[in-house]
Amino acid sequence: MHISILSLGLLATQVLGHGLITKPWPRTPGALSLAACGPTVTNNIKGDNTSHVEGLPEAAMTDAKYNAAECNLWLCRGLQLEESAKANVIAYTPGQKVSMSVKISIKHHGTANVSIISTKTNKIIGDELLYWDKYADERLPAMPANNTQFDVVIPTTLGSQCANAGDCVLQWWWYGTAARQTYESCVDFTVAPTMPMLEKRFEA
Ligand SMILES: *[C@@H]1O[C@H](CO)[C@@H](O)[C@H](O)[C@H]1NC(C)=O
Ligand SMILES: *[C@@H]1O[C@H](CO)[C@@H](O)[C@H](O)[C@H]1NC(C)=O
Ligand SMILES: *[C@@H]1O[C@H](CO)[C@@H](O)[C@H](O)[C@H]1NC(C)=O
Ligand SMILES: [Cu+2]
Numbered sequence: 154m155h156i157s158i159l160s161l162g163l164l165a166t167q168v169l170g171h172g173l174i175t176k177p178w179p180r181t182p183g184a185l186s187l188a189a190c191g192p193t194v195t196n197n198i199k200g201d202n203t204s205h206v207e208g209l210p211e212a213a214m215t216d217a218k219y220n221a222a223e224c225n226l227w228l229c230r231g232l233q234l235e236e237s238a239k240a241n242v243i244a245y246t247p248g249q250k251v252s253m254s255v256k257i258s259i260k261h262h263g264t265a266n267v268s269i270i271s272t273k274t275n276k277i278i279g280d281e282l283l284y285w286d287k288y289a290d291e292r293l294p295a296m297p298a299n300n301t302q303f304d305v306v307i308p309t310t311l312g313s314q315c316a317n318a319g320d321c322v323l324q325w326w327w328y329g330t331a332a333r334q335t336y337e338s339c340v341d342f343t344v345a346p347t348m349p350m351l352e353k354r355f356e357a
Contacts, residue, residue: 170204171261172289174325174338176254177243183235190231191218198230203258205334206230228275229339234319242318242341247309253325255301255338260291261329267305270324270339271314278321279308288327313346 173179181202182195193216197204206226213219213226224231234242245251253267265288266281282305289300305323315321322339329336 170201171259171329171334172255172257172327172336172338173203174253174340175256176252177323177340177342178241179338179340180229180232180234180238180322182232183237185233185235186224186231188218188223189220189233190224190226191216191220193219194224194226194231198232203256203336204230205329205336207334225275227335228270228272228337229322229324230337232339234272234341238341239318242343244343244345245307247307247311247344247347249307250304251307251323252302252304253323253340255303255325257289257296257301260289260296261332261334262290262292263288263327263329263332265289265300265325265327267303267323267325269308269311269315270322272319272322278314279310282306282308282323289329307342307344309347311344315342315344316346318343 182198187195191213193213194209197209197212209230210221210226213221213224265285267283268277268281269279270276271278283303285300289296311321318341321342323342324337324339327336328334
């Protein structure tokens with residue numbers, strides 16, 4: 154049995170994992186995540202699905218199966234859209250309101266956002282949908298309701314950028330400033346392209 158100092162460190166931080174999206178159903182580990190990230194990352198997330206990113210890239214490097222570029226731990230914690238999940242990817246319409254829930258098991262004051270990310274570039278499409286300048290503040294007597302329950306509105310300007318399953322994710326991102334811990338959780342969705350030419354014709 155091999156217990157390296159790194160994996161012991163990882164076990165210690167696992168106890169401290171703290172957040173993920175619970176509604177809509179987020180990405181979870183499976184065969185594709187394992188192929189891209191290797192067992193160190195997927196076992197970490199299976200062990201605690203609220204775990205943070207810090208420490209994972211270093212721990213994963215010792216893993217022959219880890220492909221940093223394919224895994225991309227700074228997008229959805231490396232979780233990929235699994236084949237078995239493709240049938241359940243949600244089709245949204247432009248302008249649709251989406252209710253989201255997040256589970257926070259331990260608080261760390263910081264900032265958070267929800268945005269639509271292009272998975273090819275790992276860049277935000279448009280503006281952040283939501284931003285909290287104060288989030289998960291353990292110094293408050295109670296957590297504001299909107300830290301764990303909130304709505305986002307699907308933009309009407311996506312065009313065909315999120316037409317196919319896996320093109321885009323709705324990513325919740327929380328950074329605990331003093332804890333220096335990053336939490337990422339992603340929902341897969343599609344938005345069918347609108348037909349601007351057709352709309353113009355009707356307007357004329
Ligand atoms: C995360 O883990 C909890 C506790 O093990 C489990 O109940 C929940 O279904 C998991 N959620 C996801 C998205 O994996
Ligand atoms: C917001 O999200 C992006 C990734 O989508 C991240 O790079 C950025 O640091 C986040 N900002 C905050 C304050 O959470
Ligand atoms: C969350 O609620 C607080 C008030 O408790 C408000 O100041 C803040 O703008 C809200 N943030 C978001 C992102 O809805
Ligand atoms: Cu922590």
